[in-house]
Amino acid sequence: MSLTVTPEFVLFILILMRMSGFVFLNPVLGRKNIPALFKTGMVFVLAIGVFPSAKMPDTEVTSAVVLGVLLLKEFALGYLVGFVMQLFDMVVTYAGAVIDFQMGLSMSTVYDAQNGTQTAMTGNILQIYYLLLFFAVDGHLALIKILSESGKVVPYAGVILGPDAARSMLNIFVECIVLAVKLAFPIIAFEFLMEIATGLLMRIIPQINLFVISIQLRVILGVIMMVFMISPAGDFLNNLITDMIGAVQDILRIAGS
Template sequence: MPDIGQMMLFSLIFMRMSGFILLNPILGRRNIPGFVKGGMIMVFTLLLYSFSSSQVPEPVTSVEYAVLLIKEFAMGYVIGFVMELFLMIITYAGTIIDFQMGLSMATVFDPQSNAQVAVTGSIFHAYFILLFFAVDGHLALFKLLIQSSEIVPYGQVVIGTKVAWAMMEVFTQCIVMAIKFAFPIMAIEFITEIAVGILMKVIPQINVFVVNIQAKVLVGLLMLIFLFSPMSDYVGFIISQMLLGVENMIRIL
């Protein structure tokens, strides 16, 4: 006769991993086939089940059991949403950079968000994902998932007002980091605007619109090339902050 407690434990782990994978901006992208996502969910569930030694409180009714499953799925969703917020730093910063460079109309289609995104944001978005795997971010994330069973035992997830306030703090942090990421380009483009304005006063005959557009694009591209190394370091910092944010959110749950 199967052990009901172990079956419940397996189902709760499965729901937590389902919410984490299906709503994850890196592992659950829309261009990843469904059977691959299902395979990752099952593999993660089996691995975490083998590491887990927690006892699941037995629900009295099927409704209580359904509530436990929903809470576990919601916890996985919250973890995935935190990662999505940090990934949006790159997209938002790219939008600001392209707007300052005069390339706001040059967009590419992003299958993940099903919308048009900035070219610069798309480039750094791809770089973010590549760097995430290069620095073994996926292994650090899986380690956090294993630790989550100790911090928040299965069946004991509590989603309250603290989670909402923590999400607001993460959102504010991501907005600030996005502005910091785009600030060097914003500053140099502002200086370029001032220089073109002075040039227009000195040489009134110049076609300021043609010069300004070309100058902003040229200066912006040169600065992107010149600042690629420090901006890459900042992308690595964003990844470390993302993992820290996931860990803090797990502790709040």
């Protein structure tokens, strides 16, 4: 089936699909509590802003099938960028779940409207902290700039999603797991040392029944430890945002090569 469309129209809808994948599947800009009308408007504003400086695609669109494949590739690229951000967002959620488990608060969860699931209380606090830092350091503006200029790295209608992209996503996933463990490690180590100290005291002085107060002690000392972690956690999350932006740039570079 032949298709007759202008190159300008093809370019605009390609930009529109790339921006749609980025905005609607973004853990920050595409949150469920943000109205769909606002997100749709953001997609159109980004597409209109990028269109004048975008380069015309070299691929000739001769049929609806070719156009459909190109649109899917552009949407997939935007989705990959959003998914990378989702992985880094899950670092704080996973770390919070580990921290709550160590403190004995694994049953105290709050509803996460973004994912429609119950999340750890500490993970929710860390996620709010992460989002505030993300906007404070203009991370949203940096990502919008990267995506707006992505046409220079990945030409429109020139998206290549091969084994290299899959390998890069796997590496990012492993990196995020390691980062989550690093974020939770101070609490893990502290609670581990406290368990050793409790066991030694119960062994040395059997008359003291520390098991009764050990649960409350774990929570209290864990909260105190988290207060001391506020500043180091801020530095860690700031580096996490930098790593996330770097990972997005890597994915775009791989998809354009």
